[in-house]
Amino acid sequence: MFVHNTSDPTAIASFEPGDYPDLVQARELLPELAKLWDAVRHDFWTAAIPAHRRPRPPGTSA
Template sequence: MSDRRTEVDGWQAIWRIDRHRIRMLLVRNLSESQPLLSVPAPATAPDLVQMREQFPERSRLWDAIRHEYWTEFSAPQELS
C-alpha cells in the first residue's frame, strides 16, 4: 500500500486506501509545526467520513481527496 499526498489551500493530507476506505494518516497546515492529525498506526487511522464530520471547515481538502480516490478507483486497469 502506498501513501497518497493531497494539498489544498495550504493544507496537506497523507492518506492511504484500505479496503476501499480512505484512511487519514497525517493532516497538517503547511505553515504550522503542530499537525491537526498524526496517526502512528494506519489500522487506527480515522477514515475520510470521520474527518469530514470532525473538521467540516476543511471540506475543500476532503473533496480533493475524494476526487483523487475516485479518479484512481474508477480508472481503467491495464490488462496483464
C-alpha cells in the same frame, strides 16, 4: 498520521495508527477541512476509476 498545511509545518490534525478515520468520520471530526476532504475524495475516485470508464459530461464527445 499528521495533516499539515503546506505553508506551515504545524499539524492541523493527527490520527493514531489503528484508529484512522474513514472519509466520513474525518468530515465529521474536522468539518472545517471540507475542501481537503473533497480533494481526497476526488483523488481517490480518479485513481479508482480509469479515465476511459468515467462517464463524460453531457454534450461532450469521446
